[in-house]
Amino acid sequence: MDSAAELSFKMESAKQWQKNVEEEFKRVDELLKLVAEELKTQPYEDDTIMMGLKKTGEALAEAFQTLSQNFMNAVAGLSDIMAEWSRTLTKILEAIAEAARKIGH
Incomplete structure (x- = not known):
């Protein structure tokens, strides 16, 4: 067991x-915003390359937002678990110290 x-x-x-x-994640988000800014002009319907780039960019941005949100939710959950673990470990160590004091007296 770890100390x-x-x-x-x-x-x-x-x-x-x-x-x-x-x-x-912030850096990737900034890059996606830069790409979106570059693609701001609406492509013509017959410009299949630009339409494809626009749709791909939108899909990447949406996927990144989902990934980012899921990561942040997971981190928040882990932070809660770690905080609870820390509180529990502190209580255990305090109980051990108290028991040691009682045994010593």
């Missing part, structure tokens, strides 16, 4: 990873 210090380090590492991934 409290090891668990704390792992939780900090997980938080840093989460921050890094969130920054990457």
Whole structure:
């Protein structure tokens, strides 16, 4: 079983990873916005290449938004679990310390 210090380090590492991934999501979102800006002019109906690019861009943006939202929901759930785990671990350690004090006296 990991020590409290090891668990704390792992939780900090997980938080840093989460921050890094969130920054990457922001970068991708910015790139998609730039692409959308470039494709702002409506393609003519007979311009199949531009119509295809527009539809592909819209599909990518929608897929990314879904992926991003699902990731954020998962991270929020994991954060809740980690917080509860931390509270439980703290209670256990406090109970062990209390039991050790009682045994020592």
